[in-house]
Amino acid sequence: MSINNQDDSTTELYDAVVIGAGFSGMYMLHSLRQKGFTVRVYEKGDGVGGAWYWSRYPGARCDSESHTYCYTFSEEIYKEWSWSSRYPEQPEILRYLNFVADKLQLREDIQFNTEVKSASYKKDKNRWQIHLNDERKVSAKYFITGVGCLSVNATNIPHFKGLDQFQGEWYHTGAWPHTKVDFTGKRVGVIGNGSSGIQSIPVIAQEAKQLISFQRTPQFAIPAKNHPYDADMVRQYKEKYSETRQKMHHSRAGYPWDNSERSALEDSADERRKVYEEAWENGGFKMSFTYNDLLINETANQTIGDFVRSKIRDKIQDPTVAKKLMPSYFFATKRLVLDTDYYETFNRENVTLVDVKEAPIQEITANSVRTANEEYEVDILVFATGYDGMTGPLLKIDIQGKGGLSLKEKWAEGASVRAYLGVATAGFPNMFMITGPQSPSVASNMPTSIEHHVEWISNCIEYLDKNDVETIEANEHAEEEWSKHCNDLFYRSLYSKTESWYTGANVEGKPPAFLIYLGGVGPYNKKITEIASKDYEGFTLK
Numbered sequence: 001m002s003i004n005n006q007d008d009s010t011t012e013l014y015d016a017v018v019i020g021a022g023f024s025g026m027y028m029l030h031s032l033r034q035k036g037f038t039v040r041v042y043e044k045g046d047g048v049g050g051a052w053y054w055s056r057y058p059g060a061r062c063d064s065e066s067h068t069y070c071y072t073f074s075e076e077i078y079k080e081w082s083w084s085s086r087y088p089e090q091p092e093i094l095r096y097l098n099f100v101a102d103k104l105q106l107r108e109d110i111q112f113n114t115e116v117k118s119a120s121y122k123k124d125k126n127r128w129q130i131h132l133n134d135e136r137k138v139s140a141k142y143f144i145t146g147v148g149c150l151s152v153n154a155t156n157i158p159h160f161k162g163l164d165q166f167q168g169e170w171y172h173t174g175a176w177p178h179t180k181v182d183f184t185g186k187r188v189g190v191i192g193n194g195s196s197g198i199q200s201i202p203v204i205a206q207e208a209k210q211l212i213s214f215q216r217t218p219q220f221a222i223p224a225k226n227h228p229y230d231a232d233m234v235r236q237y238k239e240k241y242s243e244t245r246q247k248m249h250h251s252r253a254g255y256p257w258d259n260s261e262r263s264a265l266e267d268s269a270d271e272r273r274k275v276y277e278e279a280w281e282n283g284g285f286k287m288s289f290t291y292n293d294l295l296i297n298e299t300a301n302q303t304i305g306d307f308v309r310s311k312i313r314d315k316i317q318d319p320t321v322a323k324k325l326m327p328s329y330f331f332a333t334k335r336l337v338l339d340t341d342y343y344e345t346f347n348r349e350n351v352t353l354v355d356v357k358e359a360p361i362q363e364i365t366a367n368s369v370r371t372a373n374e375e376y377e378v379d380i381l382v383f384a385t386g387y388d389g390m391t392g393p394l395l396k397i398d399i400q401g402k403g404g405l406s407l408k409e410k411w412a413e414g415a416s417v418r419a420y421l422g423v424a425t426a427g428f429p430n431m432f433m434i435t436g437p438q439s440p441s442v443a444s445n446m447p448t449s450i451e452h453h454v455e456w457i458s459n460c461i462e463y464l465d466k467n468d469v470e471t472i473e474a475n476e477h478a479e480e481e482w483s484k485h486c487n488d489l490f491y492r493s494l495y496s497k498t499e500s501w502y503t504g505a506n507v508e509g510k511p512p513a514f515l516i517y518l519g520g521v522g523p524y525n526k527k528i529t530e531i532a533s534k535d536y537e538g539f540t541l542k
């Protein structure tokens with residue numbers, strides 16, 4: 001089956017064009033191809049993997065457990081691949097995605113080393129015209145973005161005065177060289193201490209002569225407690241495939257955990273401490289799910305925040321350094337980080353912590369970073385400064401919908417960023433965004449949310465095709481209501497009390513907006529399934 005491709009001035013006609021060959025684009029390709037549609041994927045890199053292709057910085061690994069940070073749509077694939085440890089390192093995830101690409105023969109429909117520069121909806125033909133960086137134009141009935149929430153195209157490199165005069169090497173963690181960077185005998189400055197900084201600092205510190213961590217805001221980091229998987233563990237997680245998949249898809253955050261039904265305030269201080277100690281010993285994100293009100297009740301949040309701060313204090317030998325490493329905002333309202341030897345690294349003699357909130361970076365010279373207080377000589381600078389998240393990857397592409405309306409214009413204000421169910425936006429017919437703004441995305445285990453969106457989009461396209469529907473477009477009213485609902489959830493949560501990359505506060509001049517649906521993965525999945533069963537309520541089908 002193939003959708004009737006109208007003639008077009010372009011030579012290549014597809015039912016669907018997908019941007020990106022990461023977790024999203026790969027599964028989107030497979031899913032639509034299975035239903036008989038013609039699909040072309042364009043990928044900037046020369047291999048599959050998306051963020052896992054680009055983020056090759058030292059210590060890069062996933063914060064979700066390996067047997068959950070993977071596709072679950074195919075039992076065969078799930079059981080054929082064996083993970084080597086609890087948290088997979090970047091090379092292993094990349095090997096896994098290459099294994100999937102081979103297994104499903106995806107490469108034949110992916111064009112690598114190719115960027116989508118712009119895409120515009122042509123009303124007369126009801127097709128999207130997509131311009132590639134090699135000057136070619138291709139045409140598709142459906143335009144699907146699988147660009148991720150954080151992308152190599154949207155790295156955040158703050159405008160420090162003098163960076164262009166720096167004589168040493170400098171790298172961003174999300175666009176890391178493919179050859180090893182040698183830190184031996186070098187003085188290394190790392191700016192930023194989010195997930196990427198916290199993973200790379202301990203590894204770089206072992207090799208470098210000196211490491212200086214320029215920290216603006218301390219983080220809550222929970223022990224990862226990584227360990228290898230032995231044959232028995234692998235057998236056990238594979239045996240639980242169906243149960244794990246079922247739980248993940250109905251859960252709060254895409255993980256196969258049973259949620260606590262208790263408030264932190266129902267337990268005595270001693271009982272709570274026991275719960276937190278046990279979670280701390282087990283390691284991982286589950287710590288923030290120990291009680292059901294940690295992210296909505298200030299007093300409850302304070303209890304876990306105090307617990308983690310006491311742990312940080314215990315790990316650091318110098319009390320002045322310990323104090324600087326202790327966050328004061330609400331626990332887990334910035335993305336929680338998993339730690340392998342991060343805090344301990346500040347007990348090393350070759351590591352210095354510089355508080356750049358107290359004394360901001362004023363300039364970068366040929367061989368140093370100068371703060372308001374002091375100058376630090378460095379040979380290599382690592383920018384672990386994150387991304388222009390959520391909207392950044394989409395807005396780097398010039399996307400024009402009906403009547404030449406550009407997505408950049410539509411989303412120019414933080415409050416104007418609206419996406420119905422986080423998957424489509426009014427004015428842009430037949431365009432779908434995998435894990436777009438206002439979907440659970442980064443507040444969930446990404447592969448779970450990706451599977452939901454891919455399956456929903458693919459079923460939707462099949463429905464349109466079977467029912468001779470030519471266009472689907474989100475209604476303005478529906479997206480406004482959805483947006484209000486997302487904002488209500490946000491303002492009821494403690495996320496609204498903290499500035500972070502979730503709110504766009506990390507990028508200079510970015511209009512503030514919190515673009516994550518906080519209602520939970522399971523309820524979200526139920527909602528989008530219901531919408532589909534009501535002939536795509538909230539969309540106009542023509």
Ligand code: N01
Nearest residue numbers: 061062063158192193194195196216217335384385386501
């Ligand atoms: O980026 P971040 P990241 N001057 O934005 C600092 C995912 N991820 O690449 O907090 C000085 O978290 C900034 O300071 P502040 C994951 O979703 C996943 O580490 O804004 N400092 C912060 O410390 C994660 O959340 C994995 O005050 C400046 C840091 O740079 C997301 O990617 C691994 C600054 C940026 O931290 C982003 O993580 C890695 C300035 N001008 C990443 N500007 C997994 O394991 C920024 N900073 C799956």
